[in-house]
Amino acid sequence: MQSFLHPVHKRKSEEICDTDAKFSCSVESEEDAYKSDFHICDLPDSILLKIFRYLSHKELLLSVALVCQNFNALTKDPHLWRYINLQGLLKVTDKTLVHVTTISNNVLSVNLTDSKFITDEGVIQMTSKCRHLQRLKLVRCLEISTAGMAAIAQNCRFLQFLNLDCCTRLTDEALSQIGNGCSMLQTLYLDQCLNISDKGVENVAKGCHKIKALSIGQLPQLTDHSLDAISEHCPEMEQFNCMSSGFSGQGLGMYIGRWKKLHFLEVSDMKVVNDCVVKAIVSKSPAITDLNLSLCRNVTDVGVESIVRYLPHLKRCYMAACQITDAGLKLFAENCKKLISVDFGWCVAVTDEGAQAVCDSLPVLRHAGLVRCDKMTLKKSLELCENFPRIHVSNLWLDLQRLMQAYQNKDKASRNKELCSECHQQMGMVDVSAFTEYLAAEERGEKIEAS
Known part of the structure; x- marks a missing residue:
């Protein structure tokens, strides 16, 4: 069918089509790149070294160095070992110390x-x-x-x-x-x-x-x-x-x-x-x-x-x-x-x-x-x-209240019992009835007027 567009409009229409085609190609290329098998090992060594600087020496020795030969070689870069921290390693011997x-x-x-x-x-x-x-x-x-x-x-x-x-x-x-x-x-x-x-x-x-x-x-x-x-x-x-x-x-x-x-x-x-x-x-x-x-x-x-x-x-x-x-x-x-x-x-x-x-x-x-x-x-x-x-x-009350955050995965009864026990044993509180009352009121969604 013959086009009824003015020549100027026709040229603009063709330009738009060309732009759409280019955009479509760029989207396809991005999708292809996304689907490609990219691995962290493909990063340049300079980038990997910058990443490694954020890791502890324990992580470098016990994890990174065991990934591949290239990672092992990079962990021996002198710039990573000017400030050495071996605290936390289970067994640091004289041989390990001399090596690092x-x-x-x-x-x-x-x-x-x-x-x-x-x-x-x-x-x-x-x-x-x-x-x-x-x-x-x-x-x-x-x-x-x-x-x-x-x-x-x-x-x-x-x-x-x-x-x-x-x-x-x-x-x-x-x-x-x-x-x-x-x-x-x-x-x-x-x-x-x-x-x-x-x-x-x-x-x-x-x-x-x-x-x-x-x-x-x-x-x-x-x-x-x-x-x-x-x-x-x-x-x-x-x-x-x-x-x-x-x-x-x-x-x-x-x-x-x-x-x-x-x-x-x-x-x-x-x-x-x-x-x-x-x-x-x-x-x-x-x-x-x-x-x-x-x-x-x-x-x-x-x-x-x-x-x-x-x-x-x-x-x-x-x-x-x-x-x-x-x-x-x-x-x-x-x-x-x-x-x-x-x-x-x-x-x-x-x-x-x-x-x-x-x-x-x-x-x-x-x-x-x-x-x-x-x-x-x-x-x-x-x-x-x-x-x-x-x-x-x-203080005692608020610290115990914060301590409850550590027991969120436990049922309320066992959690409250454990909290009261810790209150009694570690903080020297003899009478825990007030705190027990506070926990019970909290479970009911009530505000307690404690003295």
């Missing part, structure tokens, strides 16, 4: 936390290859002793961070080696290294003048002699933890005040810490932003008065199990507007009034620990949670 630390000639960080099979020999071989090492974590590496520390001191002159928590075979001689060889060290953890004494701590302090962060928690054998040496030889201290150590109250008040840049301090679980000691410390350390006095049961509202007076920049304060009342909480609410996180758990005198004051008056507060403040009511806890969604209010 020789892939790159510029290893900067090694984490061997809980690698209980690593010995001094493995550390000696590793440090001989990792001359530029800056960070090393040997937490709970129970076979490491003086020989390993000597190798670290000799070969790792650029070391800045060293974590030796719970390395129970370390002695004063091992610390002397660190003091002699690691002059650039800035952060040192020695918690629960029970075989060291004042002499070892003094030798470290004398040799490592640049230390800014030191943790010597749970070392009751240490005396004020250690504290004196640290404060004298490490004047740039910014973070200090001596939880459960053997220092006297007088020593704490006298020596900690020497550190004008100190902003983090933990002196928790120390019977010698009372209101007078708190005042002696904070009056000389106005830069403190993080303070942990938990389990210092001789600290009362009088100590709080000193804290709010001398620490204008306080952001985090933890005073669990101290003798704090609503009056102390109101002091924080009125004077410490920069507080982000507080913990008054097990302060048995705290009531609804104190908790309300803290939540009302602290504009940037994000966490309020109120576990086992038994004079608080369930009603007030729920009100705080509802009225202050920006604040994570933590």
Whole structure:
């Protein structure tokens, strides 16, 4: 049939048809591409390496390297092994350690936390290859002793961070080696290294003048002699933890005040810490932003008065199990507007009034620990949670309510029974009838007016 379209319209119609044909071809080609057998192994090596950088070394060793020969070769790229983290591997031996630390000639960080099979020999071989090492974590590496520390001191002159928590075979001689060889060290953890004494701590302090962060928690054998040496030889201290150590109250008040840049301090679980000691410390350390006095049961509202007076920049304060009342909480609410996180758990005198004051008056507060403040009511806890969604209010009732999320796949009866049992056994709550009533009301869709 002859077309009755004007010549111009005819040309436009032909152009449209051509466009439709091209579009149809492009759709078909896309569908063909979609149907083609594309595999991740077809990606360029450069893209695969970028993906592998998001994986842990455990995943690289135990999964990726076993996929194919190409993946195995790519997992040995030196850029993937500059910051080595072997924490979580079930059995890391000296052979494994030496293998992974020789892939790159510029290893900067090694984490061997809980690698209980690593010995001094493995550390000696590793440090001989990792001359530029800056960070090393040997937490709970129970076979490491003086020989390993000597190798670290000799070969790792650029070391800045060293974590030796719970390395129970370390002695004063091992610390002397660190003091002699690691002059650039800035952060040192020695918690629960029970075989060291004042002499070892003094030798470290004398040799490592640049230390800014030191943790010597749970070392009751240490005396004020250690504290004196640290404060004298490490004047740039910014973070200090001596939880459960053997220092006297007088020593704490006298020596900690020497550190004008100190902003983090933990002196928790120390019977010698009372209101007078708190005042002696904070009056000389106005830069403190993080303070942990938990389990210092001789600290009362009088100590709080000193804290709010001398620490204008306080952001985090933890005073669990101290003798704090609503009056102390109101002091924080009125004077410490920069507080982000507080913990008054097990302060048995705290009531609804104190908790309300803290939540009302602290504009940037994000966490309020109120576990086992038994004079608080369930009603007030729920009100705080509802009225202050920006604040994570933590107490017995709310934590148990959150715990229910872990039991969603169980029937309600067994779940509630298990929750009440955990409430009784782990949190020390003797009478769980109120919580049982709350759960029953929740199942019925009712709101409970608890007191």
